[in-house]
Amino acid sequence: MEFQEIGYNTKVEGDVIVTKTDAVINWFRKNSIWPMPMGLACCAIELMAASSSRFDIARFGAEVMRFSPRQSDLMIVAGTVTYKMALAVKRIYDQMPDPKWVIAMGACASSGGMYRSYAVLQGVDRILPVDVYVAGCPPRPEALLDAVMKLQAKVAKEPVVFPAES
Amino acid sequence: MTSIKLAKKLTKKFGKACSEPGEALGEVTIEVTDPSRLVEICEFAKGELGFNYLVDLTAVDNYGEDPRFEVVYELYGYAHFCHLRLKVAVDEESATVPSVISVWRTADWHEREAYDMMGVTFDGHPDLRRILMWDGYPYFPLRKDFPLAGKPSEMPDVAFTNKAPLEGGPFVTSAGGKDTTKREPRSRTAEISSSDD
Numbered sequence: 001m002e003f004q005e006i007g008y009n010t011k012v013e014g015d016v017i018v019t020k021t022d023a024v025i026n027w028f029r030k031n032s033i034w035p036m037p038m039g040l041a042c043c044a045i046e047l048m049a050a051s052s053s054r055f056d057i058a059r060f061g062a063e064v065m066r067f068s069p070r071q072s073d074l075m076i077v078a079g080t081v082t083y084k085m086a087l088a089v090k091r092i093y094d095q096m097p098d099p100k101w102v103i104a105m106g107a108c109a110s111s112g113g114m115y116r117s118y119a120v121l122q123g124v125d126r127i128l129p130v131d132v133y134v135a136g137c138p139p140r141p142e143a144l145l146d147a148v149m150k151l152q153a154k155v156a157k158e159p160v161v162f163p164a165e166s
Numbered sequence: 167m168t169s170i171k172l173a174k175k176l177t178k179k180f181g182k183a184c185s186e187p188g189e190a191l192g193e194v195t196i197e198v199t200d201p202s203r204l205v206e207i208c209e210f211a212k213g214e215l216g217f218n219y220l221v222d223l224t225a226v227d228n229y230g231e232d233p234r235f236e237v238v239y240e241l242y243g244y245a246h247f248c249h250l251r252l253k254v255a256v257d258e259e260s261a262t263v264p265s266v267i268s269v270w271r272t273a274d275w276h277e278r279e280a281y282d283m284m285g286v287t288f289d290g291h292p293d294l295r296r297i298l299m300w301d302g303y304p305y306f307p308l309r310k311d312f313p314l315a316g317k318p319s320e321m322p323d324v325a326f327t328n329k330a331p332l333e334g335g336p337f338v339t340s341a342g343g344k345d346t347t348k349r350e351p352r353s354r355t356a357e358i359s360s361s362d363d
Contacts, residue, residue, distance in 0.1 A: 083327045093201060117314060119298070
């Protein structure tokens with residue numbers, strides 16, 4: 001592989017990379033994405049397994065499971081969201097500072113799962129904006145890690161310096 | 167000591183207030199015909215007959231029959247390993263039954279659940295409020311005339327409910343399709359790459 005001459009002499013100036021602000025900021029954000037585990041039911045067990053040594057979510061910088069929404073970037077809704085719990089989940093999401101993302105883990109969080117009933121919210125996307133949905137009941141930890149990787153790809157493309165009009 | 171012997175002791179003491187013990191599939195059931203003596207019967211069952219564990223307390227909705235509800239008490243004794251079932255018929259208008267919380271403390275939450283799901287009230291319960299749904303939820307969900315999918319309701323700042331669609335949605339399959347594309351409408355076939363040689 002040919003290394004291109006960037007226009008300065010590394011022996012004189014040291015190791016410097018010239019890049020775009022967006023790329024750098026998104027690189028910081030995606031490689032240290034701290035989850036807020038909204039572990040409501042059985043998917044929380046697989047979430048814990050994903051943080052364990054065999055599957056290791058720490059590879060993605062996400063081992064810092066902050067249970068305080070004010071210190072986290074990513075809410076992983078792992079489990080069944082009942083109507084009784086729904087407004088509490090929304091309140092916790094509102095307390096998270098920007099930029100924030102949501103992974104709906106498992107069938108119950110994505111669409112109400114097997115519970116088509118009077119007590120279960122049919123998908124957490126009825127109250128929150130979801131970025132990545134993970135299928136499974138429960139999804140394997142590797143599926144959750146795949147979701148984190150897809151989220152990283154999404155974060156990498158986000159315009160930061162000139163944000164998109166929303 | 168068998169369940170049927172203990173049940174016969176109970177019916178001998180209470181005579182009119184309960185029926186003869188019925189036995190089916192190895193389990194003994196007594197119908198309590200006089201609900202006002204229910205607490206007395208339960209105290210006798212716990213004290214004299216040794217049924218010191220209330221295994222379960224539920225309500226059954228026989229929609230269309232009169233009386234509509236039946237409250238079922240499942241009793242067990244650790245010393246003699248025997249089970250006994252007591253059933254009390256409750257009609258829809260009054261829908262009340264004396265609370266057995268003074269006999270077994272575990273009846274507290276079981277009665278709250280029976281109240282929450284069926285609407286059966288328990289006299290003498292110190293804190294009869296909803297336990298699974300939230301206070302102020304307008305329906306009793308496990309009654310037979312309540313649809314499985316639920317009914318819309320709204321309590322601002324507390325909770326809301328909507329009907330859950332039982333059919334339809336993006337993940338519907340049609341059974342009996344010949345291959346995956348017909349069964350799973352959102353699936354994609356793999357692109358068959360043309361070979362070069």
